[in-house]
Amino acid sequence: xLKDITIYTDGSCRGxxxxxxxxxxxxxxxxxxxxxxxxxxxxxxxxxxxxxxxIKALDILNEPANIKLHSDSEYVCNAFNKRWLQSxxxxxxxxxxxxxxxxxxxxxxxxxxxxxxxxxxxxxRGHAGTQENERCDQLAQAAASRADLPCDTGxxxxxx
Numbered sequence: 741x742l743k744d745i746t747i748y749t750d751g752s753c754r755g756x757x758x759x760x761x762x763x764x765x766x767x768x769x770x771x772x773x774x775x776x777x778x779x780x781x782x783x784x785x786x787x788x789x790x791x792x793x794x795i796k797a798l799d800i801l802n803e804p805a806n807i808k809l810h811s812d813s814e815y816v817c818n819a820f821n822k823r824w825l826q827s828x829x830x831x832x833x834x835x836x837x838x839x840x841x842x843x844x845x846x847x848x849x850x851x852x853x854x855x856x857x858x859x860x861x862x863x864x865r866g867h868a869g870t871q872e873n874e875r876c877d878q879l880a881q882a883a884a885s886r887a888d889l890p891c892d893t894g895x896x897x898x899x900x
Contacts, residue, residue, distance in 0.1 A: 742858065744769045745805040747797045750812060750866070750876035751789025752884050757895065760784035761883030763876040764797035775800065776875070780883035781892035788895055789880065790816050791846040795853055804856040812866030812873055820861045825851070845894040 746767040753760040761780035767773075777796055780789070790813035797809075811817055819825045825847065828834065833841045841847065864870050866877070 742804055742806045745801065745807045746810070747794075747807055748810045748864075748870075748872035748876050749790070749793035749797060750873060750880045751786055751791075751793050752877065752880040753784065753786035753789060754884055757783055757785050759884045759889060760786065760789040760892070761880035761885075762789040762793035762796060763879030763883060764793050765872045765875055765879075766797055766800070767872075776879060778879040778883040780880075780886060780889050781895070782889040784892040784895045785843075787813070787815050788843055788846060788892060791843060791850055793876070793880070795846065795850050798850075798853040798857070801857070805858075807857050807859045808862060809859050810862045810864050810870070810873060812864050814863055817861045817863040819847070820859075821863075843894075 746769065748765045749763065751760065751762045759780065759782055761778060763776070763778040766775040766777070777800070779796065790811065794809065794811070794816065827836070828841045828847070833844050835841055864873050866873065
């Protein structure tokens with residue numbers, strides 16, 4: 741039987757592109773365990789941080805789980821709930837308007853990470869008082885402020 745896990749995620753960016761942060765709060769209903777994660781990059785985008793927050797949260801799960809993932813990113817939630825990702829993959833990572841999909845490196849990585857899990861993506865309105873979403877926002881903002889942020893190599897390749 742799969743464990744029930746609830747995850748809240750958020751990404752932030754000071755300027756877009758600019759200094760960015762990602763964060764996740766992971767709640768294990770069985771053990772009542774709570775984990776908070778955060779990190780960032782010195783030059784990235786908000787959407788990259790939204791995706792990265794999910795990747796990093798899934799990275800620490802060491803067994804398949806039933807996951808209810810809450811995000812205030814319509815971009816991320818719609819990619820799964822409206823099956824945009826399936827269409828993008830079918831169209832060789834191009835959108836319906838034939839423009840290339842952005843952040844393909846992270847989308848591909850995220851697809852690898854979700855594979856063993858059953859995930860329900862739930863959109864939550866940002867800055868609307870949802871406690872764990874607000875906590876993620878605080879963590880992501882703080883992460884974007886760190887002095888020692890690494891380079892987002894996936895983003896940097898586009899600007900090289």
